[in-house]
Amino acid sequence: MSESQDVIALGQPTVGEEELAAVAEVFKSGWLAGAGPTCRKFEERFASVVGTKHALTTSNCGSALYLGLRVLGVEPGDEVIVGDYTFPATGHAVLQAGATPVFADVRPDIWSADPAHVESLITEKTVGILAVDVAGQPGDFDEYRAIADSRGLWLFEDAACSAGATYKTRPAGSLADLAAFSFHGRKGITAGEGGALVSDREDLIAHARKLHTYGIEPAIAREGSDELPIPTFHEAGFNFRLSDVQAAIMNVQLDRLPDLLAARRSVAKRYHDAFDGLDGVEVPVALPDREHPWQAYILTIAPEISRGKVALKLRERGVQCNFGTYASHVQPVYGKQAPLPVSADIFARHLAIPMHSNLTDAQVERVADTVREVVTELS
Incomplete structure (x- = not known):
């Protein structure tokens, strides 16, 4: 390479003064931790953009995938059909939920799961289909939905790369029972890291919201109480929250x-x-x-x-x-x-x-x- 030639990056975020100003506002607010008011603002806006009723910010897409599988009731002994051509975070989430990923071969043109092969893999142990939007382009969701509905399965969209994509005019994220997004540094919109779980089903997102904060409602839910509310833990959860600093960046990225x-x-x-x-x-x-x-x-x-x-x-x-x-x-x-x-x-x-x-x-x-x-x- 000539010394006069710069290296052209494979991927690069688009960030600037607007993101810095948004972060400064969070600093002034004093709420830098996760699942705060800036996260809630972004969740409302993001749900609107992806065409769902609800959104939950998460620490990354992997945690969103895992939370989604947990609230769908996946457990040991279950099988989940997964589009094969994907970063292994997709299959890892199935393993981490205690189930077995069963990989489906993909279309040779757009690289998402071949519906015919998906259907051929269904057994009495199959509980759902985890379909991946490869490089962001949605797969054949009408076909996936027809298979899922006819066999009593749930449908989950791995939309890690898909912010802004559409399928037959419908936004990526609105195509399944649940969808998970990534805000990693190489994605179309980014806070360096982060993710989101979206759905029209309030019950699924409400359960995921508790799990992503150790098993209780986030602290913001107790803001303004005229008593001293003491949360009760009914199941073990995790710290899968996005910080309000990252959410501030994501609000600007959504504008962009x-x-x-x-x-x-x-x-x-x-x-x-x-x-x-x-x-x-x-x-x-x-x-x-x-x-x-x-x-x-x-x-x-x-x-x-x-x-x-x-x-x-x-x-x-x-x-x-x-x-x-x-x-x-x-x-x-x-x-x-x-x-x-x-x-x-x-x-x-x-x-x-x-x-x-x-x-x-x-x-x-x-x-x-x-x-x-x-x-x-x-x-």
């Missing part, structure tokens, strides 16, 4: 969401145009009946080209990149699993290139030119 999405979609279009006709790579598919938030832009490298060599050469030239995500079923933590050929294949060939809302036109052009050069050299 339309512009952040527009920027990412512009980058995706330019990449699509740049790689049109390039032998050796396939661009990601965005289906016309859903809006893709482009949390990541993932190329599929032809099997005759070494993905590892492509990655090393891109990095040498100042373009960050990484594999896409995981074929969960091959991870040792899950024990012996049935082979899932589609997921295994894309796991071996996917390569994520820079995607974030701060990319300049010049950077997008440089990334595209560098990818084209490297792929042509190695073809």
Whole structure:
């Protein structure tokens, strides 16, 4: 890499003075801890954006997934069908709830769980379907819902990457009984870390709210009482709260969401145009009946080209990149699993290139030119 060339980041948050000002207001309020008034404000706004009646902020998406499984009643001996191509936090949450994840192979185009394979995996032990929006694009939720309803199962959306996405005009997050979001640093809106659990069902969110604060209502619920309320613990919970400092950042990020999405979609279009006709790579598919938030832009490298060599050469030239995500079923933590050929294949060939809302036109052009050069050299 030339010393005059800056490294182009794979992912990068868009934050600035507005977020700093919001954090300063929280400092002035004196309530920095979790589940306070700033969290409640964000929860109300976020629920409105994702089209649900209720939202609960959490420490991260993993805790939201686990809380969701707990309030759905998952217990040891249960099986949960999980879309295979996902960061293993999805499967981990099922294990942590005491159940067994049963991984479903995925569609070769959008990488979410294949409904036909999901249905084929249902047994008498199956209690629900945990469907993943890969890179933020929702899977086939009408089909998942039909399967779940016909078999008496619940449906849970792993919407970790999906803020701002839609499926047949419906917002991601509103497509299932519950949905979990991530506010990790590479997501479309971010506080560095954090998450949310959303639902139309008040009972599920109320139960999760107690569990995420050790098993009692958060302190804000006791504000303004003319007595000295003493909470009672009926079950063991956790500290899975988002701090009000992070919630302040998220309120500003929610304001930014339309512009952040527009920027990412512009980058995706330019990449699509740049790689049109390039032998050796396939661009990601965005289906016309859903809006893709482009949390990541993932190329599929032809099997005759070494993905590892492509990655090393891109990095040498100042373009960050990484594999896409995981074929969960091959991870040792899950024990012996049935082979899932589609997921295994894309796991071996996917390569994520820079995607974030701060990319300049010049950077997008440089990334595209560098990818084209490297792929042509190695073809």
